[in-house]
Amino acid sequence: MNIDQNTLSAFLTELMGESGVISETADTSRYTTDWSGERLGEPLLVARPRSTQEVAAIVGFCHRHQVPMVAQGGHTGLVGGALPDAERPELVISLERLNRIRDIDPLNFTLSVDSGCVLQTIKDAAAESDCDFPLSLGAQGSCQIGGNIATNAGGLNVLRFGMMRQLVLGLEVVLPDGRIWNGMHALHKDNRGYDLKQLFIGAEGTLGIVTGAMLKLFPKPETSRTALVAVPDVSAALALYAQARRSCCDLLCAFELIPRACLELALEAAPSLSDPLESAYPVYVLFEVAASGPVDLDAMIEHLFEKGMEDGHVLDGVLAANDTQANRLWQIREYMVEGQQHRGEHLRTDISLPISSLSEFYDEASRAMIARSPDTEIIAYGHIGDGNLHFNLLPPPDLDLAAKQALLHELEGELFAIVERYQGSISAEHGIGRVKQAPFLDGLSDLERELITGLKTLFDPDDLMAAGRILPRRA
Known part of the structure; x- marks a missing residue:
């Protein structure tokens, strides 16, 4: 970072007005905590753009002056991906004001939106046109579609309609250097070479900031x-x-x-x-x-x-x-x-397995957890129609916080080892962020790590955008 905070604040205020910048600690507090209740660092500032052009201007300025940044949606994440870094202060770019329904085409069964649109708002807009946007999440009253895209959200209806990846026809993305990629196509079939939008879906904001989306609609169920x-x-x-x-x-x-x-x-x-x-x-x-x-x-x-x-x-x-x-x-x-x-401190997991292995895995994992800690309560549920199981653990209530955390960390490692034996995944829909980074890296082959690191370096050579999520922050 080659400028001071006052210079950054002055630029942002000139661009968006005073309402577009939040600097006081008391006002930034809600941008430092997600749904899980975890809290990491304090942001340099919080920028609240209203348009794609403002996002691009902010990102371009940060690129030129080496300012670390992270995009933020509806604060419903569970892996610490959108929280400001505790070690290297970041500019939080909140997309909450980028919230327009741009257009709806009931004949083409498509809906274009800003990335800050709340999921429930999108579902309501689709319903008004006798259509359905089927993504269904417990947090749909507050989560934003940009975050759903960045984490490739799943939810309750994956069985019939697929993950977020299957519900996106086109994207608009601000790249880490401030350029805007316009891929807002409303085509249901498009086979022109590489499908660039797929690189940004599930990338957790590490390759670019999604500012708009062309979504696929379905007939409204009668x-x-x-x-x-x-x-x-x-x-x-x-x-x-x-x-x-x-x-x-x-x-x-x-x-x-x-x-x-x-x-x-x-x-x-x-x-x-x-x-x-x-x-x-x-x-x-x-x-x-x-x-x-x-x-x-x-x-x-x-x-x-x-x-x-x-x-x-x-x-x-x-x-x-x-x-x-x-x-x-x-x-x-x-x-x-x-x-x-x-219940307080507990282990949340978000694993997936071949559906045919779920019962055998459930029994083996339960036996392993009970053998290690008989008083730990197993809370395992999930969307078994798509192989997604939330195998969660409540530690013995009589342990102090440090002992609970140590026990849960140990149990998580043992659980993930069983997942690996069944050729499953440690993240079905929540993403990697920071929380799952260590086990994610442990499970990568050398070639997979080389390819993933190469993508990040290509898009963000200075490691300024959501650094330290998915992959470790470069020194």
Whole structure:
């Protein structure tokens, strides 16, 4: 950095006005903490641009004067990727004011937006045009689409609609030197050589700052049905999933695994919720089907229930009679996450495995964790229709904070070793950021590390943009 903070502040204020710059510590505090509650360093300043051109001007200035920078969205990340660095102060570029719905084309089933648009705003805009943007996350009321793209977000509907990568047709990106790449194509088929947009999806802001996106829309579902089913074990849940894929075809949107311990955590976090079935069962499955045409979804689910009971895979179940009941069932899934937060220090993981290996992995990993720490509580749930499991751990409550952290670190290493043996991934959708960097690097081959490092060096030779995320910061 070859300028002082006052010079940087003066440039930003001239560019965006006083409302576009935040400098006081009391005002910058919300830009230093994400949803996980973690806090790292203090930003040099917070810049709040309103347009792609302002983002480009800011990034170009930082490039010329060697100012480190990091883009920030809705503060819902879980791997420390968008938090300002604790060792090398960075300019935080908040995209919260870059929040326009640019255009919607219901005939082409596309929607173009600024990257700071909140996901729920996008979903509402699509619905007003009788369309659907299917990305569905617990944080959709606050997360921004730019962050969803940067982390290749997944969520509940990956089973039917794919990850964020499958929902993006085009991007607009400010590169680390301030140039603007305009790839805002609305083409559903485009085979002109390298697909550059894919380099930025999942790159966590290390190769450029996404400022706009052309998103793929779908017909708005006319009917949907949500059901919660009790099953004997994880193996039965997977057998039921296989049957559901065959019985419901492409109408199956979500298929969530919820062991009893997870359901109890949700009831603990939200006393207004009630146990959905009369008896307690070891494992539950929460699933949803939706259709846009004249499809009898009730008959489809009834057949699935009957076949599951015949095969011994279904013990009990409930089909939501209306949207209110469906929402209450989905609240169980949402409040499980809140319940973990209320318990304090815990291990969050976001792993994925081949679907056919999930049951065997679940059993082996559970045995390994219990053998090492019998009083640690396993909270393992996830989107098993796409192989994504959140195998989380609550440490014994009688340990002090340091002992909890040490134990969880040890258990994480053992868990990731099992994931590797099953040829899985340590990050299904949250990304790498800082939190998962060490195990991510450990799992790379020499060639993979060479290629990834080469990409970063090509796009950002000075290592100014989101340095230290995914790859270590260069000295």
